[in-house]
Amino acid sequence: MTFAALSRDQIQTLLDEQTAAYRAAQASGLTLDLTRGKPSPEQLDLSNGLLSLPGPDFKDAAGVDTRNYGGLTGLAELREIFAPIMQVPVGQVVAGDNASLAMMHDNLVFALFHGVADSEQPWGVEEAVKFICPVPGYDRHFALLEEYGIEMLSVDLLDDGPDVDAVRELVKDPAVKGMWLVPTYSNPTGSIVSEAVAAELAAMETAAPDFRIFWDNAYAVHHLTEQQTKTADILGLCAASGHPNRPVIFASTSKITFAGSGVCFLGSSADNVAWYLSHLGKRTIGPDKVNHLRHARHLGDVDGVHALMDRHRAVLAPKFRAVVDILQTRLGEHAVASWTEPKGGYFVSLDVIDGTASRVIQLAGEAGVAMTPAGAAFPYGNDPRDRNIRIAPSYPSPEELAAAIDVLATCVLIAAAEQALAQ
Known part of the structure; x- marks a missing residue:
């Protein structure tokens, strides 16, 4: 149910449930980093052939x-x-x-x-x-x-x-x-x-x-x-x-x-x-x-670039799908966030309830999930609505990424519930 349809007691119950899940995540000792759009080691391995080039023929x-x-x-x-x-x-x-x-x-x-x-x-x-x-x-x-x-x-x-x-x-x-x-x-x-x-x-x-x-x-x-x-x-x-x-x-x-x-x-x-x-x-x-x-x-040529990028896509596309699926599963019914489903690039953009992005980032960091600072996608680091969060799915392993997005979703719900109860 959306927050708008919940009573204060129901929101408090949800907050208590999410806080318990959050404490469990903290206790698990996560150290995950979603701050930058870095290629994963698996992606870098796709170009290891560079390490033996150009060989003894060094003329163009x-x-x-x-x-x-x-x-x-x-x-x-x-x-x-x-x-x-x-x-x-x-x-x-x-x-x-x-x-x-x-x-x-x-x-x-x-x-x-x-x-x-x-x-x-x-x-x-x-x-x-x-x-x-x-x-x-x-x-x-x-x-x-x-x-x-x-x-x-x-x-x-x-x-x-x-x-x-x-x-x-x-x-x-x-x-x-x-x-x-x-x-x-x-x-x-x-x-x-x-x-x-x-x-x-x-x-x-x-x-x-x-x-x-x-x-x-x-x-x-x-x-x-x-x-x-x-x-x-x-x-x-x-x-x-x-x-x-x-x-x-x-x-x-x-x-x-x-x-x-x-x-x-x-x-x-x-x-x-x-x-x-x-x-x-x-x-x-x-x-x-x-x-x-x-x-x-x-x-080799332009076709070689596209062939290499197809191999990158095989690594990246499942990670992006996992991010969207977890966000939909955890947050969709509550209507506390929206997110992009990009057809390319390196990021998913998550918009949470106005005024809560900084709190979400703080909570995630204290649970061992490092995110790009709230407001980073705006000049002077100032998101006037304090709602945008950049997710970089590329670097972590699929298992690490799933754990990180699950924690992030928990933090979104906690911040949304805190704000609702403060009104």
Whole structure:
């Protein structure tokens, strides 16, 4: 029965039952971590072939010694594999080192110090710099902006992308220089930016002539079903709308091969890529081309990427199904929460009763289940409704995950009952 249909005595009885289950969980000595979307050891094992590559032949397809300096844009044969995934011409793709977050960081810092390709002056000398942040969103995006004093403006992330009407109002301010987007299987809701929304964002008039969309396509091939959702072609849409420099596209192999030893990518217009390389060349002589070569040989081609991701899906999909099933079994009848059932990506987004997420996270932590802090999916760590919780099912074993979600459900019920009884 829903809480609305329960008497105070019935709610107290439920609270007593859940508290007993909670104490038992505490006594069991759990130490489970659902804080980050890390690949499990089983997933990492799928790419162990990288450890014996590239072998004694360390020259690329053009005969260049990958052990030496140079090659600022990265290995051509690896860029050829990921260019179609990013929907960017291979000549406008840069392959870097292991973290796309570093590329995002550099783009922000270069813009603050120098301005972007079509800026009149460095962003850093502007009176204010603001970014639009669809929420719930990715905490590391928000942390980058906060690190450099860039003001964050929240808009709701809907099933088909950000609230376009809200974005259209915000970009009337010339201080609004950009926005973040995870277009496919967003972190944490799994939302997918539709072609129609992407086209509106591409064509939208903005007061800032150097407005940028940071298009973080982190989960482009991370499907949880046999349906392979295609990401909107933001570069083509922007070019067709007369804003060719608007998008900067990021991607990586962090959740394809080795999370800490993968390769990151940037794709954009020719002008943007030239701008980026002009500043990147002051920071580095070139990326780890040996790692590029081993990845190119391990993956082979685009079909090789998809085949590897099918094996990832075989590991991940049952975990996501287990999360949804347990939440439905434990919470469904009580109407105290809602959750996403993503078709891809790395997270399940759980919304609990307003004002209780922080309490749920506290209870879970005290029972040995570490969760991402409440509010992490919002700028400045502030969820105005204190309701959103990000679940990362990938790393734990199936048994550990089931135990963790069961405890989490118990904590949701306890927090909901406490709030109901306090009214």
